[in-house]
Amino acid sequence: MQLKNNNQSVLQKIAPFIGLILIIVIITILNPGFLSVSNLMNVLRQVSINALIAFGMTFVILTGGIDLSVGATLALTGAVSAGMMASGMDPIFAMLLGLLLGAVLGAINGIIIAKGKVAPFIATLATMTIYRGLTLVYTDGRPISGLGDSLTFQMLGKGYFFGIPIPVVTMMVSFGILYFILKKTTFGRRVYAVGGNEEASILSGINSDRIKIYVYSLLGLLAALSALILTSRLNSAQPTAGEMFELDAIAAVVLGGTSLTGGRGWIVGTLIGALIIGVLNNGLNLIGVPSFFQQVVKGAVILLAVLLDRKKTT
Amino acid sequence: MIKMTDISKSFSGNKVLKNVDFTLEKGEIHALMGENGAGKSTLMKVMSGIYTRDSGIIEVKGQKVDFTSPKQAEEAGIAVIHQELNILPHLSIADNLFLGREETIGRTGILKTKQMEKKTHQILLDLGLDVDPSDPASTLSVGKQQIVEIAKAISVNAEVIIMDEPTAALTDREIDNLFKTIRELQKRGVSFIYISHRMEEIFSLCDRITILRDGEFVGERKISETSFDEIVQMMVGRELGDRFPQRKSTIGEIKLAVKGLNRKGCFEDISFELRKGEVLSIAGLMGAGRTEVVQSLFGYKKLDSGSIEFDGKQVKIDTPKKAKEMGIGYVTEDRKSEGLIVDFSVEENVSMTNLAAISKNGLISKDKERKLYDTMVKRLGIRTSGPHQAAKSLSGGNQQKVVIAKWLGIEPELLILDEPTRGVDVGAKKEIYSIINELAERGVAILMISSELPEVIGMADRVLVMHEGKITADLSKNEMTQERIMHFATGGEKLAVEEQ
Numbered sequence: 001m002q003l004k005n006n007n008q009s010v011l012q013k014i015a016p017f018i019g020l021i022l023i024i025v026i027i028t029i030l031n032p033g034f035l036s037v038s039n040l041m042n043v044l045r046q047v048s049i050n051a052l053i054a055f056g057m058t059f060v061i062l063t064g065g066i067d068l069s070v071g072a073t074l075a076l077t078g079a080v081s082a083g084m085m086a087s088g089m090d091p092i093f094a095m096l097l098g099l100l101l102g103a104v105l106g107a108i109n110g111i112i113i114a115k116g117k118v119a120p121f122i123a124t125l126a127t128m129t130i131y132r133g134l135t136l137v138y139t140d141g142r143p144i145s146g147l148g149d150s151l152t153f154q155m156l157g158k159g160y161f162f163g164i165p166i167p168v169v170t171m172m173v174s175f176g177i178l179y180f181i182l183k184k185t186t187f188g189r190r191v192y193a194v195g196g197n198e199e200a201s202i203l204s205g206i207n208s209d210r211i212k213i214y215v216y217s218l219l220g221l222l223a224a225l226s227a228l229i230l231t232s233r234l235n236s237a238q239p240t241a242g243e244m245f246e247l248d249a250i251a252a253v254v255l256g257g258t259s260l261t262g263g264r265g266w267i268v269g270t271l272i273g274a275l276i277i278g279v280l281n282n283g284l285n286l287i288g289v290p291s292f293f294q295q296v297v298k299g300a301v302i303l304l305a306v307l308l309d310r311k312k313t314t
Numbered sequence: 315m316i317k318m319t320d321i322s323k324s325f326s327g328n329k330v331l332k333n334v335d336f337t338l339e340k341g342e343i344h345a346l347m348g349e350n351g352a353g354k355s356t357l358m359k360v361m362s363g364i365y366t367r368d369s370g371i372i373e374v375k376g377q378k379v380d381f382t383s384p385k386q387a388e389e390a391g392i393a394v395i396h397q398e399l400n401i402l403p404h405l406s407i408a409d410n411l412f413l414g415r416e417e418t419i420g421r422t423g424i425l426k427t428k429q430m431e432k433k434t435h436q437i438l439l440d441l442g443l444d445v446d447p448s449d450p451a452s453t454l455s456v457g458k459q460q461i462v463e464i465a466k467a468i469s470v471n472a473e474v475i476i477m478d479e480p481t482a483a484l485t486d487r488e489i490d491n492l493f494k495t496i497r498e499l500q501k502r503g504v505s506f507i508y509i510s511h512r513m514e515e516i517f518s519l520c521d522r523i524t525i526l527r528d529g530e531f532v533g534e535r536k537i538s539e540t541s542f543d544e545i546v547q548m549m550v551g552r553e554l555g556d557r558f559p560q561r562k563s564t565i566g567e568i569k570l571a572v573k574g575l576n577r578k579g580c581f582e583d584i585s586f587e588l589r590k591g592e593v594l595s596i597a598g599l600m601g602a603g604r605t606e607v608v609q610s611l612f613g614y615k616k617l618d619s620g621s622i623e624f625d626g627k628q629v630k631i632d633t634p635k636k637a638k639e640m641g642i643g644y645v646t647e648d649r650k651s652e653g654l655i656v657d658f659s660v661e662e663n664v665s666m667t668n669l670a671a672i673s674k675n676g677l678i679s680k681d682k683e684r685k686l687y688d689t690m691v692k693r694l695g696i697r698t699s700g701p702h703q704a705a706k707s708l709s710g711g712n713q714q715k716v717v718i719a720k721w722l723g724i725e726p727e728l729l730i731l732d733e734p735t736r737g738v739d740v741g742a743k744k745e746i747y748s749i750i751n752e753l754a755e756r757g758v759a760i761l762m763i764s765s766e767l768p769e770v771i772g773m774a775d776r777v778l779v780m781h782e783g784k785i786t787a788d789l790s791k792n793e794m795t796q797e798r799i800m801h802f803a804t805g806g807e808k809l810a811v812e813e814q
């Protein structure tokens with residue numbers, strides 16, 4: 001938001017970028033294969049789902065909120081869309097229905113938080129359980145497959161556009177739109193305002209409840225979009241899909257330098273944060289770190305990055 | 315006691331202090347004055363180790379010092395009460411007072427809560443505040459929180475106490491008690507640096523005065539050898555003229571009429587009328603319910619009952635958004651928590667209330683936003699290093715102007731101002747008065763809450779006095795005197811205008 005404010009904040013903003021480069025350099029030294037085009041595409045594709053959710057999470061966190069229910073939202077919307085398709089509904093219609101459901105589930109979070117004045121952490125902890133439970137009820141605990149061969153649906157997760165995986169294209173297009181919204185629109189400005197000082201925002205005539213409901217809806221919509229990509233890639237909807245996705249998304253946002261107290265941060269940082277996580281996931285595999293130990297390294301890197309960031313700000 | 319020589323300090327290339335000299339003698343009360351943004355607070359922060367200076371020498375009791383944290387300054391006997399309050403609202407009053415130097419049983423870390431509470435009670439009583447020290451600090455009014463801050467500084471047995479606008483939120487009685495305590499401590503050899511924009515206070519309390527202008531040392535005087543006018547002259551660098559500018563407005567038809575407004579526990583049976591071009595002031599002690607009344611008018615707090623007529627039409631104002639759309643502006647009392655988004659730039663703060671006007675189809679126009687900023691900065695004489703300066707790094711007075719700027723942008727028909735000149739320097743005060751006058755002359759109805767009686771009398775066409783949630787008097791221009799307003803503010807009998 002205030003890139004031009006002073007030198008310190010510029011430094012703060014490029015810190016995640018430097019971190020990303022550093023990790024890439026280290027991994028490449030240990031295994032030059034990392035930099036191959038096919039592997040990089042692979043990384044980007046793996047990143048795209050987390051990034052989409054993290055973009056939405058950025059909006060939510062900028063308003064001073066948090067959403068733990070996104071993983072469950074992903075599972076439920078994926079399952080419902082898949083269920084519709086499996087039962088023979090027009091795939092396009094089923095997908096739109098899934099997106100709409102995502103927005104509605106998000107809006108429910110937003111309404112509970114804004115109108116019910118429940119702390120976002122608690123509200124979404126509860127809806128996380130509810131949405132996950134509904135998924136299990138709907139799927140009866142079993143994966144849904146047999147989704148037909150609609151080209152649009154298949155392309156969404158598996159297709160290429162001029163050699164670039166469609167999920168990556170979707171991620172970049174969404175990034176562009178969301179970046180624009182945050183930077184140039186009154187809605188974006190209000191998101192920052194509500195997170196920066198809700199009382200002052202209300203007293204300036206801003207309807208903060210509405211802004212909150214919108215950001216949770218947006219996140220729900222993006223979670224549903226991720227669900228469709230994931231379902232398409234796996235050719236089935238898993239009732240356990242999206243478990244822990246909320247944590248990866250929050251980690252990406254925080255790695256990108258957005259403040260958990262709201263009002264400060266930017267979506268470019270989130271993209272970089274998501275890339276850091278994706279590069280780590282892929283790189284640790286490539287350099288042969290045992291999978292159990294990977295988690296330890298990943299956690300440590302996140303911690304280190306955030307600590308370094310804090311050092312710079314003070 | 316303290317000698318600062320040749321102090322310079324800049325923030326990202328912006329020179330805020332330029333070779334400033336400052337000397338504090340033992341046992342004196344030394345005033346520091348200057349316009350908003352002159353560098354007073356910055357100088358004090360440099361002295362107490364919050365900011366590192368770019369150059370210059372600081373000596374305490376003849377010894378060169380280099381504080382790198384406020385803690386070190388405190389250990390050297392220098393306590394600072396900052397312009398911004400540092401109260402932790404959820405901790406008890408006693409916890410706040412003893413924060414960081416709690417009394418414990420030996421080294422166990424077990425708190426001697428009872429003992430600390432007893433001491434707190436005594437210290438606060440000396441300052442004329444009788445409260446239960448185990449209550450959370452958030453139950454205190456801003457003014458009383460300020461007193462807790464003062465008590466904190468006093469209780470560390472500091473040799474030097476720096477007070478940065480301590481009285482901005484205090485009532486007259488609280489100020490009296492504070493001054494008594496200061497004089498008491500002075501007799502015990504404590505020295506004070508006292509920053510304030512209130513001339514009367516400086517003259518009744520201080521021994522010497524140092525004046526800064528635009529980050530430069532202008533001069534030092536003995537209070538007994540200087541005058542009001544000389545100080546103003548030194549501060550602003552020119553003659554200022556009348557304190558309250560003339561207004562030539564014609565009072566028109568009724569803009570706002572409220573009848574029987576009630577809000578449980580806050581105020582009851584509030585009725586008044588406000589006309590176009592009129593400046594109506596609400597006077598009263600802190601806590602009389604004035605802010606709650608205007609917040610209810612603005613749709614921020616709910617009304618239990620009562621009716622509001624705007625332009626002769628019955629209206630219901632249930633959100634600030636609606637109030638804004640009707641053309642009502644509200645310059646809030648507490649600029650930090652209600653007026654500004656401190657992390658936002660000045661430009662973004664000004665835009666806050668005007669997003670619709672500077673955008674098309676939801677897209678913000680950079681040009682329009684900059685134009686609005688430029689207009690407002692010029693119109694109000696706001697001192698910034700540029701549109702991108704963060705609001706939090708502005709001086710207090712300039713922050714206040716930014717809050718006013720927010721609302722001038724909407725071209726309000728009714729402007730509510732809650733303590734509009736708190737913490738604002740003499741020159742800027744006059745500018746704000748001129749703006750109010752200019753608005754009134756254009757037919758804007760003005761509702762102004764103020765605790766400064768000279769300001770009420772100098773500016774208002776009519777004054778409502780409130781006491782404990784009720785209107786106790788409605789005085790016209792020629793009925794207003796300080797004594798009269800104080801009489802009703804402290805609960806004198808209702809002097810109904812219709813009876814006269």
Ligand SMILES: Nc1ncnc2c1ncn2[C@@H]1O[C@H](COP(=O)(O)OP(=O)(O)OP(=O)(O)O)[C@@H](O)[C@H]1O
Pocket residue numbers: 325326330348349350351352353354355356357397697698707708709710711712737739
């Ligand atoms: N942290 C900061 N970063 C950038 N500029 C700053 C910072 N702190 C203060 N300034 C600038 O330094 C100047 C002096 O500010 P300071 O707060 O010392 O003024 P002041 O004399 O205390 O004014 P007031 O009477 O309004 O409190 C102002 O122009 C302000 O914008």
Ligand SMILES: [Mg+2]
Pocket residue numbers: 354355356397478709710
């Ligand atoms: Mg100051």
